[in-house]
Amino acid sequence: MGTKTLSMNKKNHIKEIERTHLTDSDRCGDAPESVSMDNSKKAGSSRKKLSCLLAAAAGLAGAAALFLGTRRRNSVPEMNERRVPEGQTDFQDRDHLIYCPESNLNRRLLPLESAINMRDLGGYTGTDGRKTKWNKLYRSEELAHLSRFDQDQLSDLGIDYIFDFRDEKKAANLPDFIPEGAVYENIPILKGIKGNYKTLDYDDPDAIDGYMRNLYDYQVRSTAQAFARILHILADEPDAKIMFHCTNGKDRTGFMAALLLLLAGVPEETIISDYTLTNLTFDEAFKTLGTIMAENFGEEAGVTRDRLRDFFGVKPEWLNIQLDFIRSAGGIDAYLLNNTDLTAGDLKRIRSNITESEPVKYDL
Numbered sequence: 001m002g003t004k005t006l007s008m009n010k011k012n013h014i015k016e017i018e019r020t021h022l023t024d025s026d027r028c029g030d031a032p033e034s035v036s037m038d039n040s041k042k043a044g045s046s047r048k049k050l051s052c053l054l055a056a057a058a059g060l061a062g063a064a065a066l067f068l069g070t071r072r073r074n075s076v077p078e079m080n081e082r083r084v085p086e087g088q089t090d091f092q093d094r095d096h097l098i099y100c101p102e103s104n105l106n107r108r109l110l111p112l113e114s115a116i117n118m119r120d121l122g123g124y125t126g127t128d129g130r131k132t133k134w135n136k137l138y139r140s141e142e143l144a145h146l147s148r149f150d151q152d153q154l155s156d157l158g159i160d161y162i163f164d165f166r167d168e169k170k171a172a173n174l175p176d177f178i179p180e181g182a183v184y185e186n187i188p189i190l191k192g193i194k195g196n197y198k199t200l201d202y203d204d205p206d207a208i209d210g211y212m213r214n215l216y217d218y219q220v221r222s223t224a225q226a227f228a229r230i231l232h233i234l235a236d237e238p239d240a241k242i243m244f245h246c247t248n249g250k251d252r253t254g255f256m257a258a259l260l261l262l263l264a265g266v267p268e269e270t271i272i273s274d275y276t277l278t279n280l281t282f283d284e285a286f287k288t289l290g291t292i293m294a295e296n297f298g299e300e301a302g303v304t305r306d307r308l309r310d311f312f313g314v315k316p317e318w319l320n321i322q323l324d325f326i327r328s329a330g331g332i333d334a335y336l337l338n339n340t341d342l343t344a345g346d347l348k349r350i351r352s353n354i355t356e357s358e359p360v361k362y363d364l
Contacts, residue, residue, distance in 0.1 A: 085306060087205065091282040091313030098316070100273040107134070108277070112150040116281040117141040117249040121257060124274070127265030127351065129359030136241055136354060139257050141249035142166065144174035155179040160237070163230050163244040165189040165252040176245075187226050189252045193218045197311070202303050208310040212251070212318055219255045220322040224339035227256055231263075231336070235346040238353045248285060250278040250314050255322055262332040263347065264355050268323050275319050285312040 084090045091097065102124055110118040118141065122134030135157065143162070146154065159182050164171050167188045178184045195214065200207040233240055246252035254275050261271045286305075290312055294305040329335040336342050 085309070088309055089313060089315065091279040096276055096313065096315060097279040098273045098276045100270055102270060103273060103277065105277075109280075110138075110153070112146070112153060114145050114147040114150055115141060115143070116284050117278055119274075119277065121260060121274070124261060124264065124266045124270055126261070126355055130264075130355040130357070131359075132261070132264050132266065132355055137257075137260055138241075138243040139249060139253050140243055140245040141253075142174060142245055142247050143176035143178075146177045151177050151179075157243075158241055159243050160240045161185065161230075161233055161242045163187055163242065163256075165244065165246040165256070167191065170247065185229070187229055189219065189223050189226055189246070190215070192222065198297065198301075202307045208308070209315075212310070212315075213321060215251060216255070216318045216321045217325075219252065220325045223255075224336060225341065227259060228336070228340035228342050230256065231259070231340070231342055231350055232346065234260075234353055235342070235349040238349075240353075248278075248289065248312065251318075254278070254314065254319060258319060258322060259332070259336075260354060262323075262326065263336075263350055265351070271323070272316050272319060275314060276316060278314050282313045 089096065104123050107123065108119050110120065112118060119139050120134055121137040121139060122132050124132045126132060138157070138159065142164075143154070154177065157179075159179060162176060162178060162182050162184045164176055164184065164186045165188070166174075166186070167190065168186060171186045171188075176184060193215065195211065197208075197211060200211055230242060230244060233242065244253060244256050257274065258271050261274065262268075286309060290305040290308050293308050293311065294303060297303040326332055326335045329338065333344070333347055336347065337344065
């Protein structure tokens with residue numbers, strides 16, 4: 001994929017992210033049992049964690065630079081230009097953008113021109129040290145605005161299935177780009193949810209948080225069978241490559257990603273870390289999509305973009321609503337067996353199909 005020259009403000013933004021986050025790069029748990037580093041020699045176990053953290057740190061600046069530098073959207077402002085309104089959430093602080101040794105941004109982020117939140121779910125260590133496969137499971141935002149360059153890159157991935165979690169009307173009005181040979185399916189996850197974001201009291205500072213908590217609770221209690229459609233494909237077709245998305249690629253998509261990583265045996269701390277990587281895109285999502293959303297209210301509503309700010313990031317406590325529920329249900333297997341038509345045999349095949357057959361050893 002091509003690269004473009006980074007402007008100085010992007011470089012400064014990336015350096016500030018490094019300074020404020022990499023010192024805590026092991027916050028999602030201990031270093032994994034494996035990491036791949038080129039031109040390295042095998043070393044003793046005492047060096048494993050240090051080497052893994054160094055690998056994560058070394059790759060962050062270049063990966064984030066590539067990710068930010070290959071898009072045609074407006075440049076990311078410098079950190080000192082990022083004005084977080086008083087009392088509002090900073091979605092790029094260390095509590096909301098959590099890196100871990102397996103973040104591996106240089107491989108995880110797909111540096112496209114007109115899509116900002118497309119990621120590979122490979123490389124996370126799960127049960128028995130087996131990692132999730134690369135180039136197998138992709139999470140994304142909607143695919144309606146891809147440039148020709150992006151379309152070519154997406155086609156090169158060889159994806160077999162694209163699952164669209166948006167409602168039917170939005171999927172019809174803003175149709176996805178579908179690569180040749182891929183099967184498209186619309187699964188409107190929030191079809192039965194009550195409430196509407198347009199009816200919220202935006203004078204209430206907790207209105208959006210309450211709305212989002214209800215959305216996450218609804219998903220985990222009421223939509224497991226809808227998500228099972230994707231899981232059946234992964235159980236029945238060992239070689240299938242899938243991409244799933246909603247509008248912004250964060251809430252409905254985040255729950256699907258969590259289900260897959262839980263099935264693979266990935267620790268919850270790492271799952272939360274992956275979930276928060278969406279906040280890398282907060283500034284651009286808020287500026288672009290926030291403006292569109294505010295315009296949709298109409299001037300007479302008096303709802304400005306700043307009042308909609310919290311719709312465009314993710315909070316770990318939102319995903320924890322779902323993780324807590326699944327844990328209280330007896331774990332991911334019990335949750336799926338009791339809420340879907342999946343069988344124990346299906347779950348076993350899914351684990352086998354989405355993870356490497358053997359643990360990947362350290363190569364230091």
